[in-house]
Amino acid sequence: MDWKQEVLSIAQAGPGRASLLLADAGSGETLLEWDADRRVVSASTIKVAILLSALREVEQGRASLAEEIFVPAPHILPDSEVFDGGPQALTLDELLRWMIITSDNTATNALIRRLTMERVNAFCQAQGWESTRLERCMLDYAAIDAGRNNYTSARDQCAMFRGIYREEVLSPEMCGHAMEILLAQRCKDDFFRYIPQPLRAAHKTGSLADVDHDSGIFFLADRPPVYLGVFVTDLPKEGAQEYFLAKPEVQKLVDGKTIKKFVFIPGRLVNIVAI
Numbered sequence: 001m002d003w004k005q006e007v008l009s010i011a012q013a014g015p016g017r018a019s020l021l022l023a024d025a026g027s028g029e030t031l032l033e034w035d036a037d038r039r040v041v042s043a044s045t046i047k048v049a050i051l052l053s054a055l056r057e058v059e060q061g062r063a064s065l066a067e068e069i070f071v072p073a074p075h076i077l078p079d080s081e082v083f084d085g086g087p088q089a090l091t092l093d094e095l096l097r098w099m100i101i102t103s104d105n106t107a108t109n110a111l112i113r114r115l116t117m118e119r120v121n122a123f124c125q126a127q128g129w130e131s132t133r134l135e136r137c138m139l140d141y142a143a144i145d146a147g148r149n150n151y152t153s154a155r156d157q158c159a160m161f162r163g164i165y166r167e168e169v170l171s172p173e174m175c176g177h178a179m180e181i182l183l184a185q186r187c188k189d190d191f192f193r194y195i196p197q198p199l200r201a202a203h204k205t206g207s208l209a210d211v212d213h214d215s216g217i218f219f220l221a222d223r224p225p226v227y228l229g230v231f232v233t234d235l236p237k238e239g240a241q242e243y244f245l246a247k248p249e250v251q252k253l254v255d256g257k258t259i260k261k262f263v264f265i266p267g268r269l270v271n272i273v274a275i
Contacts, residue, residue: 007020007032016212016233016235017233019153019154020032020154020230021158021227022227023162023227024224026166036229040211043207044204044213045205046134046151046206047206048161049134050112052123054115055170056123056170056174057115058092065091067091068089068090069114070087070088071090082104083106092114096181099111102187103187108137121133129152129156131151135149157231161229165179165217183201187204187205199219199220201216203215203218210235211233213230216228
């Protein structure tokens, strides 16, 4: 069995439903794909589209990286570390960085309110990213109950990252800014859990209770950079506790504590009570 068959067999046999795309970042040549056009709930990978939409606004003079955006107390989500000190004003550039680097949901929602969903979606449609759509703010479960969610696909994400790498989706200056932010990504609990050696990557992860994604440009030592995107949905409830407790960011929170309660609602919620 060659490596392509082996990867596809793993993708097909694993828990949940997988989509994947591996392509040369420069030429766009597809090296391997499986169900790459499938529209999936995006989780935090939608933040790449928000990042690029914001930088287009800056590029066209409708926004400034230096402009300050005040985030009031009612808009601060309980999972935010950036705003754990309470309400504050951050620049648009700072919000973009926190949205990507630590995947801060409060920063993301502040950007969505500044940009509007309509402008983000218009930008995505103009780029031909047909599967990508922003329909709700982060952690807006009422919107999910009402049938609204955020979506993307492995192929759309490939187009976004290749557009950044090739300096085509925005001006070279703005593409360089996006690349700088994505290279600073601190969420390393997906692809990087299985890569023993140091590796440069401009990427974005995304996860929900039954969703786990990672996607971006990977800079390799022995060949030109590649885009790799793996999007897994419909993860089963069975084994969910072990899966989430294995994540480094969760381990830090529960280290030395006893798990008293674990609540898993697919597509909605993971709630862990540890004392």
